[in-house]
Amino acid sequence: MENPNLALQPDFTTEEYQEARLHLINDVVNDQQAANILASLWVLNNNKDKLNWQARKEREAQRVQDEAEQAEEERVELQRRRLEEAETARAEERKKNRVKHAPIRKVGVPSGPVDIPSPYTTRKLKKGEYCELYFFTNLGLAEAESLNPSVDDEALMLLKANNGQHVWVPASTTRDKSSVIKDEDLTWEQFGEATVRLISAMKENDWEEERVEMHIDFWTAIEAHPWRRSPRTHLKKALLLYQSQQRQRWH
Incomplete structure (x- = not known):
């Protein structure tokens, strides 16, 4: 026509x-x-x-x-799958060559301010459970510091335990997560703040060395990924979303 x-x-x-x-x-x-x-x-x-x-x-x-739009979605999905496959391959390679991937301990550095997470976060870490990175950002630690431990110290809350039984726990060890920023919504600056602190917290709470090293390798790969420095915001956010989903699968 x-x-x-x-x-x-x-x-x-x-x-x-x-x-x-x-x-x-x-x-x-x-x-x-x-x-x-x-x-x-x-x-x-x-x-x-x-x-x-x-x-x-x-x-x-x-x-x-x-x-x-469909082609872009398919490309992003393909990149995500490749990233996941590469991470799986790296994990398998680390299992076969654990000595090769053992960290080289660095000399100590001058001590600075002590980062004290909230009681809720400490409880999650002691149990080896998944914990949002938000709690280890400057913002999350400032919020934890603002809590007054003398207020309602003896207040209790009824929660359902893993065995299905209901138990009373200190209210200070629970958390209203409505104000928590999801991993995928963090800035990259906040991501960097949190990962370093969370690694230290894992060690302080006696996490298995292999699990700690797994997180170190994983976050190092995330920081080195090409999407990390992409001018496209949705690719950076997809990378943060992937790391959140992958970490939750480990728990």
Whole structure:
């Protein structure tokens, strides 16, 4: 279909359209009026063609956009799978060559301020459970520091234990997570703050060395991944989301 917006209206008074005019000429319609009728009909049909043309172009544009979005989603999913496969391969390689991946202990550095997480966070770490990185960011530690341990020290809360039994626990060891920032919504600066502190907290709470080293290798790979420095925000967020999901699978 040619673009009707570029079509030129014919001259219906010419000899070329004489036969068409003859079909319209009668006692009340003369030759000029017949030409005018043909011109009006052409305009009506051309306007209809213009509307159809516009609708067709809009459908084509939407189809192109949908295909581009689908291709981008498939590319991101493929990259995610490759990242997961690479992480699995690295984990297998670490198991086979544990000595090779043993960390080289560095000399000590001057001691600084002690980071004290909230009682809720400490309880999760002692049990070896998944803990959001938020609690080890500057913001999360500042929130923990603002808590007054003298308030409701003896307050208790009823919780369901792993064995299905309900037990009373100190309210200070529970947490309303509505204000907690999810891992995928952290800034990269906050991610860097939290991972270093969480590694130290794992060691302080007697986590198995292999589990600690697994986290160190994993976060090092995340920091070194090309998406980490991509100008595309959604790729950076996908990387943070992946690390959160992967860590939760380990618990």
